[in-house]
Amino acid sequence: MIKIYENPASNELAQILQRPSYDFSKIEKIVKPILEKVQRGGDKALRKLALEYDHVELDDLWVTEEEFEAASGQVQDTLKESIQIAYQNIRKFHEAQLQAPTVMEVMPGVTCSRRQVPIEKVGLYVPGGSAPLFSTVLMLAVPAQIAGCHEVIISSPTNRLGQINPVVLYTAQLVGVKRVLKLGGAQAIAAMGYGTDTVPKVDKIFGPGNQYVTVAKQMLAKQDVAIDMPAGPSEVMVVVDKNSNAAYAASDLLAQAEHGPDSQVVLVSTSKKKAEEVNAEVEAQLSKLSRKKIAEKALGESSIIVVEGRKEVLNIINSYGPEHLIISTEKAEKLAEKVISAGSVFVGEYTPESAGDYASGTNHTLPTNGWAKSYSGVSVDSFVKNITYQRITQEGLMLLGPTVERMAEAELLDGHKNAVTVRLNKIREDGISGKLSKESPEDGESILFRKG
Amino acid sequence: MIKIYENPASNELAQILQRPSYDFSKIEKIVKPILEKVQRGGDKALRKLALEYDHVELDDLWVTEEEFEAASGQVQDTLKESIQIAYQNIRKFHEAQLQAPTVMEVMPGVTCSRRQVPIEKVGLYVPGGSAPLFSTVLMLAVPAQIAGCHEVIISSPTNRLGQINPVVLYTAQLVGVKRVLKLGGAQAIAAMGYGTDTVPKVDKIFGPGNQYVTVAKQMLAKQDVAIDMPAGPSEVMVVVDKNSNAAYAASDLLAQAEHGPDSQVVLVSTSKKKAEEVNAEVEAQLSKLSRKKIAEKALGESSIIVVEGRKEVLNIINSYGPEHLIISTEKAEKLAEKVISAGSVFVGEYTPESAGDYASGTNHTLPTNGWAKSYSGVSVDSFVKNITYQRITQEGLMLLGPTVERMAEAELLDGHKNAVTVRLNKIREDGISGKLSKESPEDGESILFRKG
Numbered sequence: 001m002i003k004i005y006e007n008p009a010s011n012e013l014a015q016i017l018q019r020p021s022y023d024f025s026k027i028e029k030i031v032k033p034i035l036e037k038v039q040r041g042g043d044k045a046l047r048k049l050a051l052e053y054d055h056v057e058l059d060d061l062w063v064t065e066e067e068f069e070a071a072s073g074q075v076q077d078t079l080k081e082s083i084q085i086a087y088q089n090i091r092k093f094h095e096a097q098l099q100a101p102t103v104m105e106v107m108p109g110v111t112c113s114r115r116q117v118p119i120e121k122v123g124l125y126v127p128g129g130s131a132p133l134f135s136t137v138l139m140l141a142v143p144a145q146i147a148g149c150h151e152v153i154i155s156s157p158t159n160r161l162g163q164i165n166p167v168v169l170y171t172a173q174l175v176g177v178k179r180v181l182k183l184g185g186a187q188a189i190a191a192m193g194y195g196t197d198t199v200p201k202v203d204k205i206f207g208p209g210n211q212y213v214t215v216a217k218q219m220l221a222k223q224d225v226a227i228d229m230p231a232g233p234s235e236v237m238v239v240v241d242k243n244s245n246a247a248y249a250a251s252d253l254l255a256q257a258e259h260g261p262d263s264q265v266v267l268v269s270t271s272k273k274k275a276e277e278v279n280a281e282v283e284a285q286l287s288k289l290s291r292k293k294i295a296e297k298a299l300g301e302s303s304i305i306v307v308e309g310r311k312e313v314l315n316i317i318n319s320y321g322p323e324h325l326i327i328s329t330e331k332a333e334k335l336a337e338k339v340i341s342a343g344s345v346f347v348g349e350y351t352p353e354s355a356g357d358y359a360s361g362t363n364h365t366l367p368t369n370g371w372a373k374s375y376s377g378v379s380v381d382s383f384v385k386n387i388t389y390q391r392i393t394q395e396g397l398m399l400l401g402p403t404v405e406r407m408a409e410a411e412l413l414d415g416h417k418n419a420v421t422v423r424l425n426k427i428r429e430d431g432i433s434g435k436l437s438k439e440s441p442e443d444g445e446s447i448l449f450r451k452g
Numbered sequence: 453m454i455k456i457y458e459n460p461a462s463n464e465l466a467q468i469l470q471r472p473s474y475d476f477s478k479i480e481k482i483v484k485p486i487l488e489k490v491q492r493g494g495d496k497a498l499r500k501l502a503l504e505y506d507h508v509e510l511d512d513l514w515v516t517e518e519e520f521e522a523a524s525g526q527v528q529d530t531l532k533e534s535i536q537i538a539y540q541n542i543r544k545f546h547e548a549q550l551q552a553p554t555v556m557e558v559m560p561g562v563t564c565s566r567r568q569v570p571i572e573k574v575g576l577y578v579p580g581g582s583a584p585l586f587s588t589v590l591m592l593a594v595p596a597q598i599a600g601c602h603e604v605i606i607s608s609p610t611n612r613l614g615q616i617n618p619v620v621l622y623t624a625q626l627v628g629v630k631r632v633l634k635l636g637g638a639q640a641i642a643a644m645g646y647g648t649d650t651v652p653k654v655d656k657i658f659g660p661g662n663q664y665v666t667v668a669k670q671m672l673a674k675q676d677v678a679i680d681m682p683a684g685p686s687e688v689m690v691v692v693d694k695n696s697n698a699a700y701a702a703s704d705l706l707a708q709a710e711h712g713p714d715s716q717v718v719l720v721s722t723s724k725k726k727a728e729e730v731n732a733e734v735e736a737q738l739s740k741l742s743r744k745k746i747a748e749k750a751l752g753e754s755s756i757i758v759v760e761g762r763k764e765v766l767n768i769i770n771s772y773g774p775e776h777l778i779i780s781t782e783k784a785e786k787l788a789e790k791v792i793s794a795g796s797v798f799v800g801e802y803t804p805e806s807a808g809d810y811a812s813g814t815n816h817t818l819p820t821n822g823w824a825k826s827y828s829g830v831s832v833d834s835f836v837k838n839i840t841y842q843r844i845t846q847e848g849l850m851l852l853g854p855t856v857e858r859m860a861e862a863e864l865l866d867g868h869k870n871a872v873t874v875r876l877n878k879i880r881e882d883g884i885s886g887k888l889s890k891e892s893p894e895d896g897e898s899i900l901f902r903k904g
Binding site for chain 1: 473530531533534535537538540541544545548549551554556558559562564566569571572582583584585586587619655656670674675677678682697699700703704706707708709710711737740741742743747770785786788789791792793794795796797798799800801802803804805806807808809810811812813814815819823824825826827828829831833837838839840841842843844845846848849852853854855856858859860862863864865866867868869870871872873874875878879898899900901
């Protein structure tokens with residue numbers, strides 16, 4: 001039974017919604033020498049670490065052409081079809097995220113623009129372990145592909161025979177990733193973050209992982225490589241009212257709980273009766289799950305919060321900032337509109353989180369641990385950077401220059417002022433010349449400043 | 453004289469372009485107790501630290517109404533006008549960055565959407581010191597205002613009388629910021645990151661600062677608050693060819709060099725003769741600068757790289773990833789189009805960096821230290837997060853559900869599968885009901901899934 005709290009006072013509420021905090025200093029001590037070994041020893045160190053930690057002897061660090069070919073034959077056709085449907089949905093929704101350049105003449109002769117440029121090299125970490133997480137391949141590689149990243153590599157741990165699950169390889173091929181590294185753990189992150197003779201140093205690393213992976217990403221993010229976002233255990237908040245279907249809500253809570261013993265599961269209900277019904281349903285459904293033990297552990301730390309009305313519900317949602325938010329109440333959309341902090345919102349009773357985890361089209365790499373207050377989930381945005389450009393004509397500088405001179409002077413930066421003054425003096429001396437004047441832009445062909 | 457390198461080999465080039473690396477462990481040791489003091493002691497600790505480090509006794513941590521009013525009277529009208537022109541340009545260009553929601557029915561009955569939601573509370577750090585950096589107020593507060601952040605606070609150190617520069621206060625008022633905290637250094641970051649009785653805990657902290665500020669931001673970013681981006685010394689790369697104006701290029705190099713002794717200044721030229729001309733111009737202009745000593749120090753560490761042609765130039769630009777890139781060559785736009793990594797690009801001879809630092813409309817908070825390979829400069833994007841939403845009708849789930857079931861099964865997550873199965877079973881049993889079916893969406897009024 002999940003513990004039920006009725007109308008908690010605000011300090012009690014804060015306690016209930018408090019996430020576990022982790023002290024990573026112990027893990028940092030384990031991860032640091034691994035990072036150093038890879039930085040110093042390169043490929044050789046990677047092979048040694050694979051043997052030491054994963055008990056696997058790797059001749060080639062990379063998946064071979066033959067392995068890719070064999071993988072496709074090992075995946076059932078029905079599963080292939082499902083992956084393709086998911087791929088299409090994810091692709092469609094993410095393609096719509098590409099942004100057109102902004103081009104604007106802010107003053108006569110002063111044109112600014114801004115455009116998305118793909119991050120050149122990205123590394124995607126796909127965890128291994130008991131299950132083949134091919135959905136992670138879709139969620140990371142599809143936006144990378146759409147963004148147009150030049151080099152996309154995946155790293156994923158193998159089994160003891162040095163094999164990566166065929167579904168992962170099939171999915172990688174489907175989304176156009178040709179380079180898959182047979183590495184797991186902190187050493188995989190180090191390989192991609194530092195680069196070796198055979199592994200390219202990437203500009204940004206994405207993907208979930210265990211605590212070693214998380215800490216390795218965090219440590220490298222300080223100086224060496226960008227990362228997608230800070231990581232924490234997965235979370236769901238489910239909101240119900242007196243008319244909600246208790247079995248659906250219970251199934252959603254359990255889907256989250258089965259992720260791991262540290263999964264964060266919260267039910268918010270405006271009906272005590274419904275809260276109890278959900279609790280009973282959780283008990284009933286739990287017994288049938290193969291990952292029952294894991295889910296049970298997570299549920300032991302979970303909470304059901306019963307509150308008066310929608311205003312209180314909204315307050316709880318926004319102060320928690322859940323990774324996944326399922327709203328199964330009446331007028332669910334109206335409530336969803338008012339959400340300020342959440343990773344992804346599932347609106348209405350027929351929208352389980354699982355749909356978004358796999359195939360609805362949204363991304364499942366989302367901010368946990370309250371980071372939804374300031375971070376977005378992974379999207380095409382995560383695989384590009386926006387570069388700004390400006391082009392000023394002689395006329396434009398005559399107009400804007402004095403403003404810049406005055407502001408630089410007030411900030412006591414006369415070198416900044418002088419960069420404008422030397423130019424203005426020359427224009428005043430020579431008059432507006434043909435070159436770089438408004439009338440004859442130098443490069444009429446350039447796409448940078450061409451409007452819509 | 454800046455040192456000139458001719459056609460360096462790739463390993464030599466890597467050496468030349470190597471940025472200084474900093475060991476922050478010493479500063480971390482100083483910053484850590486400051487953070488702890490603020491976390492434990494709140495406002496009282498803040499007052500004590502202001503006295504200890506800034507030698508100022510603060511009765512009120514916040515700028516008062518009277519101080520705001522007095523500030524406006526102390527700023528010259530011509531400067532006010534300039535700030536207003538800059539404000540208009542920055543506002544116009546940043547307003548164009550707001551994104552319309554994406555709404556898409558990816559399959560019949562499966563609708564996804566994504567929309568920008570402002571980050572609720574943001575803290576902007578504005579450094580003090582010798583000059584009043586009011587331009588930082590514009591560059592951070594304008595996008596915050598456009599994004600619609602609910603709470604925008606500024607923190608900036610005072611002089612020993614407890615006063616903040618009137619130009620900073622005038623600019624804050626102009627952009628609608630009403631709450632200015634009289635704090636500098638690591639304690640200011642701690643105040644905004646943890647919150648105290650009078651300082652709200654913010655969701656994200658922005659702004660430049662000295663090494664203590666930088667390290668404090670970095671330390672808090674691990675667990676407590678998001679930050680704009682990693683910080684490093686400011687940089688410019690200027691590209692010239694045989695026909696470029698040497699005086700302009702020299703003025704741009706000097707504008708960067710005057711920032712600080714650790715400023716990164718690089719000239720890339722396809723003409724040795726022009727490189728030498730620029731060097732001579734640097735000498736000539738340097739003597740007139742008030743911050744001559746600082747600039748001289750930075751120039752001592754700077755480089756001029758002479759290469760054969762545009763291909764080599766482009767390679768240097770993209771492997772360095774400069775914060776600011778000034779292209780003063782012929783066909784500057786054509787070269788700029790091919791740039792993959794840079795923070796902001798200044799195209800053509802009449803586009804000095806100073807223009808973008810203050811008033812062209814682009815943002816001046818940009819990625820340094822090679823982070824331009826993966827990070828963008830500050831923009832409206834930095835002050836919002838994108839939340840995704842999905843709504844599935846009964847028909848939609850009938851269509852998509854089996855895909856989700858199969859994928860969840862293949863990932864060995866039967867709780868995930870079950871969340872779909874319980875719903876599909878009910879629909880199959882009862883038939884499509886009126887509620888939540890395609891024909892009668894529950895909330896016709898909602899803006900979340902409304903197209904265009």
